[in-house]
Amino acid sequence: MHNSSANPPAPTAAASDVVAAVLAFIAQDGCTDADFDGLALRLFAYQYANNQPFKRFCQRRGATPRSVKRWSDIPAVPIDAFKELPLRCEPPAASDRVFMTSGTTRSEVKGRHFHPTLAVYDRSMIGNFAQRFMRGHGPMRMGILFPTETVLANSSLAHYLALAMEAFGTAESRYFMSPQGLDLPGLCEALSDAQQRGEPFALLGASYSFVHLIDELKRRGQSFRLPAGSRVLDTGGYKGQSRDLPLDTFYAELSALLGIERSHCINMYGMTELSTQFYDAGNASVPSVKSGPHWIRSRLVDPLTGREVAPAERGILVHCDLANFNSVTTILTEDVGLAADGGFLLLGRAEGAQAKGCSLAVEEFIRAAA
Amino acid sequence: MTTLHATAGYLPGLAPADVQWRSLRFESGPTRLEVAVPVLSPDQMRALAVRVGHATRRHLKTMTVSGIVDVVDRAMARLLDPADPYRRELDQLLPIVTGYDAEMVRLGLTAFFKTFRAPQLHRFVAEDFANPKLLDEFQPRPKGGAAKAFGPELLVHVWAGNVPAIGLWSLVCGLLVKAGNIGKLPSAEPLFAGLFARLLAEVHPPLADCLAVVWWKGGDEEQASALYAEADTVLAYGGNDALDQIRRRLPVTTRFLAYGHKLGFGLVSASALDALKAPATARLAAWDVMRYDQQGCYSPHVFYVERGGRVSPREFAHYLASELANLQHRFPRRALSLEDSATVAGWRQGIELQAMAVGDGGGDALIGEDGAAFGVAYTDEVKELAPTASHRSIQVVAVDALDQVVARIEAHRPFLQTAGVAAAPAELFRLAELLGAAGVTRISAIGAMSSPEAGWHHDGRFNLLDLVRMVEIEQSAEIAADPLAPYAD
Numbered sequence: 096m097h098n099s100s101a102n103p104p105a106p107t108a109a110a111s112d113v114v115a116a117v118l119a120f121i122a123q124d125g126c127t128d129a130d131f132d133g134l135a136l137r138l139f140a141y142q143y144a145n146n147q148p149f150k151r152f153c154q155r156r157g158a159t160p161r162s163v164k165r166w167s168d169i170p171a172v173p174i175d176a177f178k179e180l181p182l183r184c185e186p187p188a189a190s191d192r193v194f195m196t197s198g199t200t201r202s203e204v205k206g207r208h209f210h211p212t213l214a215v216y217d218r219s220m221i222g223n224f225a226q227r228f229m230r231g232h233g234p235m236r237m238g239i240l241f242p243t244e245t246v247l248a249n250s251s252l253a254h255y256l257a258l259a260m261e262a263f264g265t266a267e268s269r270y271f272m273s274p275q276g277l278d279l280p281g282l283c284e285a286l287s288d289a290q291q292r293g294e295p296f297a298l299l300g301a302s303y304s305f306v307h308l309i310d311e312l313k314r315r316g317q318s319f320r321l322p323a324g325s326r327v328l329d330t331g332g333y334k335g336q337s338r339d340l341p342l343d344t345f346y347a348e349l350s351a352l353l354g355i356e357r358s359h360c361i362n363m364y365g366m367t368e369l370s371t372q373f374y375d376a377g378n379a380s381v382p383s384v385k386s387g388p389h390w391i392r393s394r395l396v397d398p399l400t401g402r403e404v405a406p407a408e409r410g411i412l413v414h415c416d417l418a419n420f421n422s423v424t425t426i427l428t429e430d431v432g433l434a435a436d437g438g439f440l441l442l443g444r445a446e447g448a449q450a451k452g453c454s455l456a457v458e459e460f461i462r463a464a465a
Numbered sequence: 466m467t468t469l470h471a472t473a474g475y476l477p478g479l480a481p482a483d484v485q486w487r488s489l490r491f492e493s494g495p496t497r498l499e500v501a502v503p504v505l506s507p508d509q510m511r512a513l514a515v516r517v518g519h520a521t522r523r524h525l526k527t528m529t530v531s532g533i534v535d536v537v538d539r540a541m542a543r544l545l546d547p548a549d550p551y552r553r554e555l556d557q558l559l560p561i562v563t564g565y566d567a568e569m570v571r572l573g574l575t576a577f578f579k580t581f582r583a584p585q586l587h588r589f590v591a592e593d594f595a596n597p598k599l600l601d602e603f604q605p606r607p608k609g610g611a612a613k614a615f616g617p618e619l620l621v622h623v624w625a626g627n628v629p630a631i632g633l634w635s636l637v638c639g640l641l642v643k644a645g646n647i648g649k650l651p652s653a654e655p656l657f658a659g660l661f662a663r664l665l666a667e668v669h670p671p672l673a674d675c676l677a678v679v680w681w682k683g684g685d686e687e688q689a690s691a692l693y694a695e696a697d698t699v700l701a702y703g704g705n706d707a708l709d710q711i712r713r714r715l716p717v718t719t720r721f722l723a724y725g726h727k728l729g730f731g732l733v734s735a736s737a738l739d740a741l742k743a744p745a746t747a748r749l750a751a752w753d754v755m756r757y758d759q760q761g762c763y764s765p766h767v768f769y770v771e772r773g774g775r776v777s778p779r780e781f782a783h784y785l786a787s788e789l790a791n792l793q794h795r796f797p798r799r800a801l802s803l804e805d806s807a808t809v810a811g812w813r814q815g816i817e818l819q820a821m822a823v824g825d826g827g828g829d830a831l832i833g834e835d836g837a838a839f840g841v842a843y844t845d846e847v848k849e850l851a852p853t854a855s856h857r858s859i860q861v862v863a864v865d866a867l868d869q870v871v872a873r874i875e876a877h878r879p880f881l882q883t884a885g886v887a888a889a890p891a892e893l894f895r896l897a898e899l900l901g902a903a904g905v906t907r908i909s910a911i912g913a914m915s916s917p918e919a920g921w922h923h924d925g926r927f928n929l930l931d932l933v934r935m936v937e938i939e940q941s942a943e944i945a946a947d948p949l950a951p952y953a954d
Contacts, residue, residue: 151821156835175811179818398810399801400836409803411810429811431803445807 126389135166145184171413171427177206182422185211194251196367216370219418223388227374237268240300295324302329306337320354330363342381370418386438390417473655474503475662475678493561502680507691514695520674521645530600536669538583559629564799585919592920593929609940614933616642623701626653627760642932646676727762727882734888738774749912751788756915759855763883766853767860769870778863782843786832789839798838812854850874878904885911
């Protein structure tokens with residue numbers, strides 16, 4: 096059988112141009128509003144022309160390259176569309192990397208994000224990570240509390256963490272999560288070692304893995320005083336994989352057990368449907384303000400009308416990520432946000448309001464049917 | 466912004482100063498309403514239960530059912546009088562608390578209160594007791610002996626929130642069987658029950674201590690458990706999770722009556738789809754969708770519409786959409802919270818995306834513009850019964866024959882209750898047989914789905930009989946008594 100991955104199809108000329116433009120934009124030192132609009136509109140025209148489902152979606156909303164004048168005019172595609180529609184401009188190829196959403200119920204269709212090349216994703220991640228997590232620090236010993244990219248080939252987070260370790264980790268860095276679970280003895284040994292040698296250590300992983308770590312360390316009555324400069328990166332919330340811990344308790348305990356200041360406990364907010372991440376400047380107080388680099392912008396909307404909410408009101412987050420060159424730049428999330436100085440506060444998911452009457456709520460019904 | 470204040474609950478024997486209060490805040494347009502809700506200690510809760518129990522034995526248990534009907538009827542006459550201060554308070558405050566359109570609330574309350582007038586209440590009792598005197602005194606039984614129905618000493622109600630005044634059903638049931646009643650207010654509508662209790666005490670002062678209305682914050686185990694421990698029967702409305710939590714906290718000897726969330730649907734036969742009847746049926750269907758924005762257990766979420774009539778199911782969906790657009794002018798949908806907006810948006814997007822995924826340009830999949838305060842989804846494919854996002858979101862499904870629907874609903878038996886049917890008489894009874902077997906317990910006309918008739922059997926249960934305990938004097942006791950009489954030979 097012909098193996099196309101040995102000989103990937105060359106990207107179309109239009110795609111190469113778009114990729115080059117996005118990479119150049121990311122490499123810029125910031126941008127003006129006009130710069131941002133310029134590339135956003137170029138990407139919109141490209142995606143409108145090369146992705147039929149997206150074009151139909153825009154047409155239903157009366158948006159065309161002619162009517163869209165600013166990034167905020169681009170119709171925001173609900174993230175569920177990544178489950179229902181093939182949102183991609185380049186034709187499928189065996190060499191594509193496909194990141195899939197984890198899905199919270201067993202029968203759920205997974206959202207798929209197609210990346211014909213990871214050049215843009217990787218560049219977006221690295222530049223931003225260097226600034227927001229490494230904060231200019233050189234290579235650091237890292238521990239990863241998440242499965243490897245080999246185990247989870249379709250996980251954008253697995254790729255993100257692999258990239259972090261490869262680009263910013265020292266040779267001693269390693270994974271402490273196996274299919275059997277958390278390697279606590281190995282991790283404790285590495286942490287003790289780092290503590291003795293006085294070398295800063297970075298621990299990165301899914302938020303729920305840190306909850307398991309907190310529980311285990313407390314059970315063993317063990318704690319660490321990691322050297323100055325050590326840091327933590329957690330992401331993704333608990334997703335029902337661990338007990339639910341209030342944010343403040345989470346960071347208080349993490350900080351106490353590892354001896355890392357809360358200002359060095361950084362939360363990353365990312366999504367399979369994006370190619371760029373948001374970070375806070377530590378979690379000395381919660382909820383912390385999240386912000387992204389110059390190639391992503393966000394607004395807060397009423398999800399029914401799509402209109403922006405008043406400044407002091409909560410809204411659903413819409414992100415316009417210029418690194419999403421192949422899918423759609425602008426997505427409507429299910430996350431509730433509130434505008435804050437320099438970014439936004441992330442207030443959790445817009446859970447369907449609890450049914451207060453006697454009419455059945457969709458969620459209860461789905462659970463009963465599952 | 467004007468701020469109004471109200472006090473919730475009804476606590477006989479407790480001075481307001483002895484109780485802690487919390488404030489629940491409601492906002493509607495330019496008006497803010499602060500409702501003070503009582504937070505009792507577990508000891509206060511127990512004392513209240515004792516007081517209600519005593520008073521009930523003394524006053525309520527000694528009344529006849531007809532006497533109780535008369536008291537409730539007099540209270541209803543007050544609530545049906547638009548000039549009465551109690552009614553005025555409800556008309557003013559309930560729209561603020563619930564967010565529903567004031568006119569919708571006013572009409573809804575009047576229709577609802579009418580089902581609790583004396584003739585309706587007598588019918589209500591007669592539905593469950595062929596001989597209502599069973600509730601008053603020992604009555605001869607055909608098999609021999611005699612029997613009397615005793616209500617609970619203490620009946621605890623846990624009410625649900627979004628349909629205003631809905632707690633009246635169970636509270637009146639409790640009164641009719643002469644139970645001591647303590648109800649827990651829902652935070653979403655904490656006003657009606659306390660107000661009704663005050664009115665009842667005013668209409669018939671001996672009842673003043675026979676009922677109480679309390680509140681606790683969801684999850685406050687201690688207060689809840691203190692009260693549950695005193696109850697012999699607990700009646701609760703809510704989602705299955707909430708009901709399960711209550712059940713786990715009850716002693717095994719406590720009777721638990723649970724009314725879970727339900728999912729209504731309608732069937733429209735081809736016989737109701739000619740040029741005259743179809744628009745009329747669609748108008749009635751729109752009313753069922755509009756009333757309390759589909760928050761009732763009986764509210765419809767799906768209409769299955771039969772092909773073969775002069776008006777096609779697709780056209781019916783369009784009629785329904787234009788009726789909902791009309792109703793939006795008369796009874797605007799309430800303002801949605803961000804969470805509700807997200808739910809409705811998610812439902813709409815799901816339909817849109819699925820239509821796009823199968824290559825349909827979207828066409829009629831979703832009728833009603835973006836931003837319209839209702840949504841009618843239409844599909845040509847037979848679809849499983851499923852809840853919509855409510856808030857006037859309705860699914861119309863075209864079917865070749867209404868019998869097809871049965872296979873689409875029977876898997877959801879635990880959630881079935883009301884089916885609205887528009888069909889010719891023979892069809893109605895044939896369908897009723899099938900629907901009943903599938904788990905439906907109430908079949909109404911379309912247009913009456915969201916206003917059950919007096920004396921209906923909620924979820925197919927006996928509202929009053931489920932509450933009582935039959936005490937029988939067997940014939941043997943009667944026969945054995947005879948020789949012990951002073952006049953025995």
